[in-house]
Amino acid sequence: MGERPTAPNGIILFNYPVSPFGRRVSWYLALRGIGYALCEQPFIMPRPDLEKLGLKYRRIPILTIGRDVYLDTRLIIRKLEEKFPDGKLGSEKPEEVFVEKLLEKYMVEGPVFSMATGLVPAQMMNDAKVMEDRKGFCGRDWTRESLEQGRPECLVYVRNLFDFLETTILADGRKWILNSAKPSLADIEAIWPMDWLVGMEGAVPSHVVSEKHFPKVYAWIHRFRAALDEAQSAAPGTAVLDGDEAVNVILQSSFSEGTGTVDQNDGSGLKAGTEVELYPADWGSEHRDVGQLVALGPDEVTVEAKGTGGAGAGAAGLRIHGPRTGFRVTEMGGST
Ligand SMILES: N[C@@H](CCC(=O)N[C@@H](CS)C(=O)NCC(=O)O)C(=O)O
Structure with a gap:
């Protein structure tokens, strides 16, 4: 009999290789040397593995720890x-946490990704299924014509972004954003769209953005990639699970954290136990997870999905956690 599949540290990452958001997490795990299992997902819908778990959220990546879905x-x-505090990458100093948070807000919540996606070379959009699947993503229809049309504005924006880092935080020749000895969380928060653009052939023409124009930014990217290679070769190898294995591992696990509480000062007025829908506010909002509200705080909302799941998840339930910002949590049938 073969060995029963397991997930190191109870962690499974659902991701596909070209996802720049997914890289934020796989880089983080590699730099920390935290072992995990990968369950690779298709680039476009449907995603049957997630359906089997009863998950409706359609963005990538998703991470599970035990029966908790993040x-x-x-x-x-x-x-x-929080769960692996020993050697964490985030700072303890308030002014550095401020920088990390602002970078997260600008690079992830702000306009950067949308502007960067506007530089996807138009000739790459040659699959009608992909265009249909991503309609409206980052505010575009993904036709070659609209990409070509929007390109100049995105290029101006991205060039300014390179210039911003080159002439401010990296100007003094430091190796890492917070002048740390190793890449820190602030580096991950800042580097992922830049690395994605530099690695995407045809995205940024070399007369506008190049090593010659932005030597410090490019050197930082090279340094980061080298640090990552080093971390990856030292890290425990990633286990790979197929969809059924991943679903089984999750459904045989227990919850990895307690339920938390519902903050009465949240502003939404929602009460613990209310049946709610949880979904991202910006795109893919029609894919909504339904469950009972079990926790609500300034940074996180948790619903327990019972009976709404796929084949396996329905009966026993999963706890689905989303960030509070950029997500909506609304009462089923209500107007909250
Ligand atoms: N704010 C989300 C954004 C995630 C996101 O937009 N991911 C892209 C892939 S890089 C996505 O979901 N694209 C549509 C899809 O894969 O279905 C996060 O930080 O995880």
Whole structure:
């Protein structure tokens, strides 16, 4: 009999390789040397593995720890910092935490990703299914024509972004954003869209953005990639699970954390136990997870999905956690 599949540290990352958001998490795990299992997902819908879990959220990546499901890289990284505090990448100093948070807000919640996606080379959009699947994502229809049309504005924005880092925080020749000895959380928060753009052939023409124009930013990216290679070769190998294995591991696990409480000062007025829908506010909002509200705080909302799941998850339930910002939590049938 073969060995029963397991997930190191109870962690499973649902991701596909070209996801720049997914890289935020796989880089974090590699830099920390935290072992996990990967369950690779298709680039477009449907995603049957997630359906089997009864999950409706359609963005990538998703991370599970035991029976707890974490949505959105902001919350995923925060949770990993909390659950594996020894050697965490975030700072303890308030002014550095301020920088990390602002970078997260600008790079993840702000306009950066949308502007960067506007530089996806138009010739890459040659699959009608992909265009249909991503309609409206980052505010575009993803036709070649609209990409071509929007390109100049995105290029101006991205060039300014490179210039911003080159002439401010990296100007003094420091190796890492917070002048740390190793890459820290602030580096992850800042580097992922830049690395994605530099690595995407045809995205940024070399007369506008290049090593020559922005030597410090490029050197930082090279340094980061080298640090990552080093961490990856030292890290425990990633276990790979297929969809059925991942679903089984999750459904045989227990919850990895307690339920938490519902903050009466949240502003929504929602009460513990109310049946709610949870979904991202910006895109993919029609994919809504339904469950009972079990926790609500300034940074996190948790619903327990019971009976709404797929084949396996329905009976026993999963707890689905989302960040509070950028997500909506609304009472089923209500107007909250
Ligand atoms: N704020 C989310 C954004 C996630 C996101 O937009 N991911 C992209 C992939 S890089 C996505 O979901 N694209 C649509 C899809 O894969 O279905 C996060 O930080 O996780």
